[in-house]
Amino acid sequence: MDILITQTKEWQKLQDDLEERTVFVCNDKYQYLGIIKKTPIGNYLYCPYGPCAIDKDTFELAIDSVLNYAKTTKLVFARIEPTQEEFKEYLPENAVKSKDLNPKETWVLDLTGTEEELKSRLPSRLLRYYKAAEKKGIEVIESHNPEDIKYLVDLQKNLADAKKINTFSYNYLKTEASQSFSTIYYVKYHDGTTDKTEVIAAGLVFDDKKTRYNLQGAQSDLGRKLHATGILTIQLILDASKKGLKRFDFWGIAPDDAPADHPWRGFTEFKKTFAGTEVRHAGTYDLIVNPMKYRIYQLTRKLNQFIRRK
Numbered sequence: 001m002d003i004l005i006t007q008t009k010e011w012q013k014l015q016d017d018l019e020e021r022t023v024f025v026c027n028d029k030y031q032y033l034g035i036i037k038k039t040p041i042g043n044y045l046y047c048p049y050g051p052c053a054i055d056k057d058t059f060e061l062a063i064d065s066v067l068n069y070a071k072t073t074k075l076v077f078a079r080i081e082p083t084q085e086e087f088k089e090y091l092p093e094n095a096v097k098s099k100d101l102n103p104k105e106t107w108v109l110d111l112t113g114t115e116e117e118l119k120s121r122l123p124s125r126l127l128r129y130y131k132a133a134e135k136k137g138i139e140v141i142e143s144h145n146p147e148d149i150k151y152l153v154d155l156q157k158n159l160a161d162a163k164k165i166n167t168f169s170y171n172y173l174k175t176e177a178s179q180s181f182s183t184i185y186y187v188k189y190h191d192g193t194t195d196k197t198e199v200i201a202a203g204l205v206f207d208d209k210k211t212r213y214n215l216q217g218a219q220s221d222l223g224r225k226l227h228a229t230g231i232l233t234i235q236l237i238l239d240a241s242k243k244g245l246k247r248f249d250f251w252g253i254a255p256d257d258a259p260a261d262h263p264w265r266g267f268t269e270f271k272k273t274f275a276g277t278e279v280r281h282a283g284t285y286d287l288i289v290n291p292m293k294y295r296i297y298q299l300t301r302k303l304n305q306f307i308r309r310k
Helices: 011-018 056-072 085-092 115-119 124-132 146-163 168-177 222-225 229-242 265-271 289-310
Strands: 021-026 030-037 044-047 078-082 096-099 105-110 138-143 182-190 197-207 211-218 246-249 277-280 285-288
Touching: 011 030, 011 168, 021 056, 044 056, 056 078, 056 085, 056 285, 115 229, 124 146, 124 229, 138 229, 146 168, 146 182, 146 197, 146 211, 146 289, 168 182, 168 197, 182 222, 182 229, 197 229, 211 229, 211 277, 222 229, 229 246, 285 289
Parallel strands: 044 078, 211 246
Antiparallel strands: 021 030, 030 044, 078 285, 096 285, 105 246, 105 277, 138 182, 182 197, 197 211
16 A cells, blocks of 8 residues: 555644644555545545555545444544555545545655765755755755754745745644654755854654655745755655665655746746656545535635635
């Protein structure tokens, strides 16, 4: 089974720490973690990158289990995100395509092989910046102190204010940073003329037994000029390899047919400078349990979206 970190007991602990209600089902055929989400219309079950199964038959068993739980607990619907793209062909008739929550496409770098083989998959330009970082007063710090999430929060807030977008709260990110699978990285810069240093980039990564997931990151304007994100990404990859991990998941890219103004266009171009492979998931689907309440839920969402745009 292809099991991402969002479908594990470790992710369930994170949800518990966030005071979410969860259900976890695991056997030798399928596995899923469901998070019970509240709405004014009724509750629904969300399985981020789940359920996980071996093949068509076990996937259908997993869907039956998810639907049975949703029906017995009187939920409005179950929202699923199968990782295998082909599994969308086996969805039941009550499945409706929803807006993708987690990225449908991502870019994955193979970390196996020798250090030289790995470096051959990395952009030579970024490797040069990485090798020259220390001489330019740039230092990458690895931290397991949840308090250091403040560096990422501050950088993301500045970015959000400039682009008028929403970001995760300090408490949410600190809870994520407190998990055993989390590592905070931040990049310090010292210009050499004063004793002052400043943090110019930061990131939060999650590790499971095989994969490092590069979920959160931000940099300042100075960080952009000094290529801080590129230097940080090289460090994240090299450290993941030394840890014995096999894959580095860049966590989301724009689809091939995305318009030029797609918000992930720049991120995608950066990620694809690494010699990785595109991985496609099935996307997000809703399995309707209560059709009438589901229609009301959808109408309410559209109304809220219209109000926010005004």
